[in-house]
Amino acid sequence: MNGGDHGRGDAKVHIKTPLLYSAPLSKRSSSLGGRSISVYLKLDNLQPSGSFKIRGLGNTISKRARSSPGLHVISSSGGNAGLAASHAANALGLGCDVLVPSSAEEEVKALMRAEGANVTVVGDAWDDCDVAAKALAEAQAAKGIESCYVHPFEGDDVIEGHSSLGQEIYQQLRDEAGVERGPDAVICSVGGGGLLRGLLRGIERARTESQPAPLIVTTQCHGADAFSQSMSASVDKGAPQLVALDSITSKATSLGAKTCSRDAVKDALDYRAASNSRFSTVVMPDDLARAAAWRFARDHRQIVELACAVAIAPLYFPDKVLNPHLIGKMEQRDEPLVIVVVVCGGNKSSTALMERYRLNEETRPQLVEELQMQLDGALVK
Incomplete structure (x- = not known):
């Protein structure tokens, strides 16, 4: 048993987390001379349990x-x-x-x-x-x-709870950042698919008819990419298909479901069909997530785990997949593009790990430049 009788059946166990503008990531992702981009961080790593x-x-x-x-x-x-x-x-x-x-x-x-x-x-x-x-x-x-x-990522009550995250993004962009139109893109990592399903449900509730459907970008590491492989197979077949991994070989173990949720694949396919294909999967090596993790710690004074850093990596290395590939899928407008990244958690990390990632990269200075990402199942060159 746990800590006695201090709890209450109606206790609030999660909080409304901050949505903060990131100057470093906004500058970095706009650095290729293309569209101006405003990046906002939905900091669910600040939840009492350390994750969404x-x-x-x-x-x-x-x-x-x-x-x-x-x-x-x-x-x-x-x-x-x-x-x-x-x-x-x-x-x-x-x-x-x-x-x-x-x-x-x-x-x-x-x-x-x-x-x-x-x-x-x-x-x-x-x-x-x-x-x-x-x-x-x-x-x-x-x-x-x-x-x-x-269940870690299945069940309607689980998805309903996660949906509050999507609703908060729209509310906070409007009330705190003055962005009435909502995000142009939302980036989140995916393991089993619970966060994604809740995010899609929350967006559906929060978005008005006048607001365009945002591009949803899901990210995973090679070796923990059951969802991305399943999506590629499903798009080819035109119906949900599940691809099971033999084992989890990525160090991003929080993404480590050998089989993702069928409902997550179905919801993603439905969103893709209804939004003019504004849904993409991105898969990358662990080393790119590591590179994003230590840079995020340096720039934002917060430590996140690899399963979270994989969602930040496309913005730190925009030449690999963001510009022009993902930007081309967003609603075209004159104002700066608004991208929200779900900073989903930081439990499996430490300052020592961040320093190790940084030092390892220093010994291989060309590593990050040489590594590539996959977009929708195909290698981006």
């Missing part, structure tokens, strides 16, 4: 806790979802079990335990943990224990 996951998992657990005060929470996660589940359970005064893969960092497991969670290592990948989590929920039910199994 608390929106969806917190919503799910809070709803169940209102009707079942003695609920026991069960989560399968390589990190961020487990941290979200353990934080929500702790805030609500509930017990929590988190099943993690062997790749889970000791620091992340310690954070879960600090929230009062029981942490158990199961298997080599998240998929193994998820099977074990469902079995644990069934075993507890057989003993008369009311438990709440929370």
Whole structure:
């Protein structure tokens, strides 16, 4: 069990995070002499659990806790979802079990335990943990224990919770930045697809008929790109297709679902069809995410993990995919283009890692210049 009776069934477990203008990224992404670009950062790395996951998992657990005060929470996660589940359970005064893969960092497991969670290592990948989590929920039910199994990226309550992020982007652009038309593009990383589905739902609710559909850019690292491969196959077939990875080889382990959500692929296809193909996938080597991560720490004094930095990388290296490829897909207008990046989390990172990334790059000065990104399944040259 966790921290006693301090929680309440109606406790607010996530916050409205800042949307901040980034001068360094705006200048960098406009540096090729093309369109002027204004970049805004949606800082969900500042959530109490350290990532956007608390929106969806917190919503799910809070709803169940209102009707079942003695609920026991069960989560399968390589990190961020487990941290979200353990934080929500702790805030609500509930017990929590988190099943993690062997790749889970000791620091992340310690954070879960600090929230009062029981942490158990199961298997080599998240998929193994998820099977074990469902079995644990069934075993507890057989003993008369009311438990709440929370999927890291599936379930309507999870997606509904994540949808608040998309709605906040439109509200904050209008009320705080004076941008009435909404974003021209939104960039987010994708693992299983829960963030993407919530983002699309929130945008659909927030966007008015007079506002153009933004270009949605999803980013992944090679070796954790089940969603991007699935999208390429689905576009070719004209219907949702799931591509399963044999293993997760990227160090961006928070993206580490060997199979993504079919609903995420379907929602992406639907958005692509309704928005005149304003949907793209970008895949890159880990080293480009590393290069973006340490630059982001230098420029913004915030530390993010690789699974988050992969969404920032297209702006730090605009010649690789942003200009002219992605810019050409955006609504053409006279004003500066507005791009929002979802800074989704920073739990699996440290100042030591940032320094290591920087020093490793110094020993290979041509590395970043030589690396390439894939856009919609094809290598950009």
